[in-house]
Amino acid sequence: MLIMCTLGVMGQGILMAILGLGIGSNPPSAGFGFLLVAFGLILILAQYISTFRRNFFGLIVASGQLAFCSLVFFLAAIVGVVIAVPPLIVSATTVLLNLYWGVSVSEQNSLDLDSQVTNQISLFEILGAMLIFAMILGPASFFYR
Numbered sequence: 001m002l003i004m005c006t007l008g009v010m011g012q013g014i015l016m017a018i019l020g021l022g023i024g025s026n027p028p029s030a031g032f033g034f035l036l037v038a039f040g041l042i043l044i045l046a047q048y049i050s051t052f053r054r055n056f057f058g059l060i061v062a063s064g065q066l067a068f069c070s071l072v073f074f075l076a077a078i079v080g081v082v083i084a085v086p087p088l089i090v091s092a093t094t095v096l097l098n099l100y101w102g103v104s105v106s107e108q109n110s111l112d113l114d115s116q117v118t119n120q121i122s123l124f125e126i127l128g129a130m131l132i133f134a135m136i137l138g139p140a141s142f143f144y145r
């Protein structure tokens with residue numbers, strides 16, 4: 001369940017980055033657009049390292065960003081924006097799963113269990129990062145044309 005929610009959160013981060021690049025292509029709103037791009041990329045990275053690398057700081061960053069996203073989507077759903085309901089469900093569910101995962105990671109750290117996580121970056125992670133950047137920059141290139 002956490003893996004599926006992590007992929008959903010990464011999808012939200014990709015959509016935020018695409019939207020930010022689209023907004024950033026207009027010069028008067030470039031600052032807000034690139035802020036949205038940074039928010040989306042940090043969300044993708046923090047959720048990845050918290051889930052797959054068991055990084056507690058990344059877990060805190062991702063949970064904070066998801067709590068903020070949940071609040072924004074909740075307020076949009078109250079106003080009547082129906083399209084905000086699916087991201088609200090993904091964000092809120094992932095925040096709760098991150099809290100449970102954080103307890104599990106902190107217990108493992110306190111027991112000094114040898115983790116199977118290495119400090120080296122694998123080829124799979126590099127290819128995944130290239131795929132995510134392609135998924136962001138491909139659709140965003142249409143905004144610049």
